[in-house]
Amino acid sequence: MSEASDQLYNFALLDEDAKREIRRKLLKAVALPGHLVPFASRDLPIARGWGTGGLQITLSIVTPADTLKVIDQGDDESVNAVNLRRLINRTTGVTTTTDTAAATIIQTRHRIPEEPMRADQILVLQVPMADPLRWVEPNLERATMMHSEADYGKMWVYMYESVVRAGDLRIASQYPVIVNRRYLMDTTPIPRWDVPKLHMADTLYLFGAGREKRIYAVPPYTIVEPLQFEDYPFRTEYRPGQRCARCGAEHTFLTEHFVSDSNGGRWETTCSDAAYCAKRVAQMEATA
Amino acid sequence: MTGDWILRVEQLSKHFGPTCPDCRRLTGPDLGRSQCPRCGTVWACVEANLQLSAGEVLGIVGESGSGKSTLLQMIYLALHPDSGHIWYRDNGGPPRDLTTLNRYEARLFRNTKLGIVYQRPELGLNMRFSVGGNVAEKLLLAEWRHFGRIRARTAELMVKTELPPERIDDEPPTFSGGMLQRVQIAKALASRPSLLLLDEITSGLDVSVQARVLDLLRRIQWEDRITMLLVSHDLGVVRQLARRTIVMKNGHIVEAGLTDHILEDPQHPYTQLLVSSAL
Numbered sequence: 001m002s003e004a005s006d007q008l009y010n011f012a013l014l015d016e017d018a019k020r021e022i023r024r025k026l027l028k029a030v031a032l033p034g035h036l037v038p039f040a041s042r043d044l045p046i047a048r049g050w051g052t053g054g055l056q057i058t059l060s061i062v063t064p065a066d067t068l069k070v071i072d073q074g075d076d077e078s079v080n081a082v083n084l085r086r087l088i089n090r091t092t093g094v095t096t097t098t099d100t101a102a103a104t105i106i107q108t109r110h111r112i113p114e115e116p117m118r119a120d121q122i123l124v125l126q127v128p129m130a131d132p133l134r135w136v137e138p139n140l141e142r143a144t145m146m147h148s149e150a151d152y153g154k155m156w157v158y159m160y161e162s163v164v165r166a167g168d169l170r171i172a173s174q175y176p177v178i179v180n181r182r183y184l185m186d187t188t189p190i191p192r193w194d195v196p197k198l199h200m201a202d203t204l205y206l207f208g209a210g211r212e213k214r215i216y217a218v219p220p221y222t223i224v225e226p227l228q229f230e231d232y233p234f235r236t237e238y239r240p241g242q243r244c245a246r247c248g249a250e251h252t253f254l255t256e257h258f259v260s261d262s263n264g265g266r267w268e269t270t271c272s273d274a275a276y277c278a279k280r281v282a283q284m285e286a287t288a
Numbered sequence: 289m290t291g292d293w294i295l296r297v298e299q300l301s302k303h304f305g306p307t308c309p310d311c312r313r314l315t316g317p318d319l320g321r322s323q324c325p326r327c328g329t330v331w332a333c334v335e336a337n338l339q340l341s342a343g344e345v346l347g348i349v350g351e352s353g354s355g356k357s358t359l360l361q362m363i364y365l366a367l368h369p370d371s372g373h374i375w376y377r378d379n380g381g382p383p384r385d386l387t388t389l390n391r392y393e394a395r396l397f398r399n400t401k402l403g404i405v406y407q408r409p410e411l412g413l414n415m416r417f418s419v420g421g422n423v424a425e426k427l428l429l430a431e432w433r434h435f436g437r438i439r440a441r442t443a444e445l446m447v448k449t450e451l452p453p454e455r456i457d458d459e460p461p462t463f464s465g466g467m468l469q470r471v472q473i474a475k476a477l478a479s480r481p482s483l484l485l486l487d488e489i490t491s492g493l494d495v496s497v498q499a500r501v502l503d504l505l506r507r508i509q510w511e512d513r514i515t516m517l518l519v520s521h522d523l524g525v526v527r528q529l530a531r532r533t534i535v536m537k538n539g540h541i542v543e544a545g546l547t548d549h550i551l552e553d554p555q556h557p558y559t560q561l562l563v564s565s566a567l
Contacts, residue, residue, distance in 0.1 A: 136414075149392050153399070154414070156428035157421045163435055164418060164457050229435040 012059040013091040018042050022060040022215070026206060029217035034179025036130055036147070041213040051084055051109060052210025054126030058088060058107045061122065061206075067095045069103035074111040074255070074272035098275045110173075112194040114252050114276040117203040119220060125188050130209035130216065132176040132186040152184050159227050169232050178225045179218060191272075193236045193253040198224040244271045247280035293377060294515050295340040295363070295483060300372035302358050305329030315538065317558060322353065322538040331539045332358040335372070338534055338544070340483070342379075343513040347530030347547060349523060349562065355539040356519045360487050363517065364404055365394040376401070378482065399429040403476030407488035409468035412475065413460050419446075419471050420456035426478035445474040450504060466497035470504065477508065486518045490525055502528050523566040527551060535559045 012019065018040075025039040044052050051072075062068065068088055072081035076098040084107060085096050097103050100115040109126040117123060133143040136154040146152065155176055162169055173189045177198065187195055188207060198205060198218050205218040218224060226234040243250045245268045254269040271277035303311075308327035315322055315331050323330045333355040340346050348356045361367040363374060365386060374386040378401075389397060403426075406412040413422045423442045424432075432438050443453040449470040460468060469489055476484055486505070490498040506529060509516060520526050526533055527547055534544040535556065543556040554560045 149395055151395055153425050153429040157414070157417050157425045160424050160428065160435065160438065161417060161421050164420065230433050231436050 009091050011064075011092060012062055013044070013087070014042060014056065014059050018056075019060040022056055025215045026057065026060070026217065029206070029215050030204070030219045032183070033219055033222045034177075034183030034185040034216060036214045036216050038213055039215050041210045044210070045087070046083070048211040049128065050080060051107070051126035053208030053212075053215070054107050054109070054124045054210075055084060055087070055208075056210060057124045057206050057208040057215065058105060059091070061124075062088065062092055062094055062105060064092065064094060066104045067097050067102055069097050069100065069106045069275075071106065071108045071111060071113070071273075071275070073109070074253070075274040077274070080109070099279070100273075100275060110189050110191075111253070111272055112190055112197045114271070114273040115279075117201070119202040122204045122206060125190070125205065125207045127186070127188045127207045127209035127214070128211070129174065130186060130207070130212045130214035132174070132184055147183065150182065150184075152178075155184055155227065159229070163229065163232050169228060169234060172237075175234075176227050178227065180222050181225070184227075185216065185218075185224075191237060191253055192226075192234070195224075195226055195234070196236065198222075200224075242269050244269065244277060246270050247277045247284065249277070249280060252276065292342050292380065293339050294342045295338075295377075295517075296373075296375040296383070297336055297338045297359075297363065298373045298375065300333060300336045300359065300362060300374065301331075301370050302333045302355075302362060302367065303329050303331045303370055317537040317540050317542050320538065322355065333362065333369075334539045336536075336541055338541070340515055340517065342482075342515055343509075344532065345509060345516040345518060345530045347526035347533040348517065348519045348536060349521060349526050349533060350536035351521055351562075353538075354536040356521075356536050357487055358539075359536070360485055360517065360519050363483075364402060364485055365389065365398055399426065400479055401482045402485065403479070403481035403483070404485040405469065405472040405476050405487065405489045407491050409460065409465070409472055412472045413468065415460050418457045418459055419451070419463065422460065422471060423475045423478055426475055430479045441478065442474075445478055448477070448508070449474040450500070464497075466493055466501060469493065469501050473501075473504065473508070477512075477514075482515060484514050484516045486516060486520075488520055489518075490520070490522065498525075505529060523551065523562060535562065 022039055025037045029037045042056060044055060046052060070081045070085040072078040089096055100113040105122050107124045131143055133146055136158050137143045137146060162171055173191055175187050175192050175195050177185050177187055179185045200221050202220055204220055207216045228234040242254055244252060244254060249271055252271045255272045256267055256269050258265055259268045305328050307329045308324060310326050311324040311329050314324050314326060336359055350356050362369045369387055375383040376386050377383045420442045423445055424438045427438050427441060443456060446453045446456060451467060451470050490501055508514060518526060518530055530547050533547040533550050534541050537558045543550060543559045550559060551563055554563045
């Protein structure tokens, strides 16, 4: 941290009372896996909905010894990721990285990194809509009551309707899961591909919704079960034959984009986790 | 008291308001009011007693504001009574006092043992879900997790309640009033409840549709021997379905007996007034 910013900002921007409050709420969230814990979401120099929930968690838990990675849409170089990383770096001075294995804290939206995460790492997820019951119960008070009584019948009807309308459980992201056989939890905009990574993971997952002022967590080695029917089981996205155009991976979540060329262009699939893809390409080049 | 009772309500009371020492003295059927003129407290249901045998249909009649729906809501465990007991007994087993259940237990009991049909379909149905989804909700609450079996049972219930099964995926707003009542009945029957509660189910329906709904209920009662509690202000409806009837006025039960006796030889002046106005 520079001398000028030392004078202007507290370490990690937030005041110590704010950080202490968020840490207390994080402890409560870890004690009650999947339970939505209200917190006093602070104003930040970025707009609500741009990752303020995740950012407040990161700023509350980061220490000078940490190594930080920020990803958005699986990419370290997207605009939001760059800005968040720069903000955290300028107010804390922590080392940043794009390598999943080297990071101790990873703040993310939309993806869980492809590389297996370890017990000494924390994944912080930015959450746009914290309560999955919002799809079926717009009244917050009633939704809270439903959580307290584990009354998830309406959410099951939502799953039923999904099969009726799409012929299968076609919920692309924010797939509802039951955590620790108790609480219904929103998995944020991560694709179905990443949902199994939450189950019995080595890593601590922290979720922050700044706009909705909610924090929740999935501690390591917690049972996370997606909602599914016996005859329509939960399935991750998979298209046989598709592979990454850059690294050739067939075991990763792929995204599709249009590449212009002299023949008018073509659709290409590449790994969504850009850093993992680059690492594989570098390894292949080194061995070749 | 017969031995095969399924539901017994004892001294059940509910009031809304702060209460004052004169409340009870200043309200009641004799004074013709249930609201205390001094403190404004409404005595919706006062020391109600009733018993329901397995397979029986009991009617509750009374004008609007007499406390019928409050009594029904307490039995449905949607409203907690101030005092009194609601005893429930399954197949002659040990009785359980439903007023002692916590919210979670009450919901579980409601989902498995009770079914309810409201006067207004929007209270009993979610208008954003399909008709099949609404009926399926009861099955999903009872931990059914096989989509194919849920669909089959839903279609079966639609046939039973004279609804076209090909409209299983249509949304409730595309159905007529009488059909919506039948959807509610299908939903209420989904988990094979021990007790079906019917709250003014034919109000607002035209006479021919009303007759179809009543015929349907009579058939279901005959086929499944299901116990029913029917609340209505219409004596004609009660006469068609209920063997026994209780009459409520200003939160009090003023008369109880066999429906035919009550209609042919009413004892209480209020019942006499009700019967004479119906004729």
